[in-house]
Amino acid sequence: MTKIALVTGANKGIGFETAKKLAQQNIKVLLGARNENEGKRAEETLRSLSLDVTYIKLDVSCSADIENVRNLIENNYGSLDILINNAAVFLDSSWFGNNIETVPIQTLRNTFDINYFGTVELTQSLLPLIKKSKAGRIVNISSVSGSFAAHLDESHWIYTLKPYAYSASKTALNQFTVFLANALRETNIKVNAASPGWVQTSIGSEQAPLTPEEGAKTGVSLALLDEDGPTGTFSQAGEPLPW
Template structure:
């Protein structure tokens, strides 16, 4: 049975990603920084007959990353799928351009999770992903990180420029490109995806997509065949501008 780790999986897109991967007969490690909600989410999926196990993981904490890596190494000896889903949105409002006023601490706190924590976790788990016959890394990004979309005055998202969140996702996109190139001679594939506008704490209840629908792009990339792409940025299979 394949082994997957999904971060920020106690709710929203992460929870649905864990559910859908488990429905493909994959043992899913449900990563969450809040133990109470993480254990409850894992128990709910387990009650549905799905192979899901909670794992304590705050990706901004080096100790949590080290403990999670050691646990996966000792228990499974490899990791087949890593879905970097954990993220925060601290800008306050989506609409408008707050680059002149966003507090430096908001930038630091956003990057700690959306970028630095994600990179640190991925680097720690790379040996285990390389030990898989077909390792897959999925970075859950956003069109907010697309420079092309922010330059396109005709795009519906053009007026939405929350700087901290957008900059962190742009950095995540570059990490995707660089890592895919670094691993091009291995069996590990690295891709970024935009889940769409989803009904979550970040997306609000005004969004048109359910968390289950938003999770499908990540799941598809996690299950890519050997001839699948690497180093892409897509939404529902459609290429997005970097």
């Protein structure tokens, strides 16, 4: 039976490459994106490669969109096997320096609406469908910027990079990962957080060393874990990261 996956923010960057890699494993992939033109363009591109993908409108900060997606999946597929929570925004003015004293509260609210609250609401809404899967997988695309340990380590490359809104949202996402994995520990669902690394995206900039294709590898590997795979972890390229 064909597995069903939903990737949020699948119209470009890491999300697009994640959707592509999953579809190449003969998985039916739903391309969640809030921009209809970009979402349909991604669908067209991947279908031209003979991949089974379908665009669905999904702004994770919109409860109506979340309800529509849940109903669509339930009515058309009955269950969901893989959820990749990839959609995210970076609204801090810069990666550089520490903006904790000046970051606008509205920037925090807008960042959390998508990077955290929307992700939690979507996941909670889809959990009943994921529980119907024989091997449900939830992957939260996080960032090393959400790691307390990394920000406390003066030798770590991210020590001088402290954009508060983005970093705090990813820290919250990491805790969501831990708590959800704990809540589902007696089920066949595995919940893990992936750091894609510093990737050439609209968030990571063109100066980043990794391509979106390389950045997608960690999330894809966690989505394809077998029954002996871990849950409640935070990793990049197979290596554990400190919380």
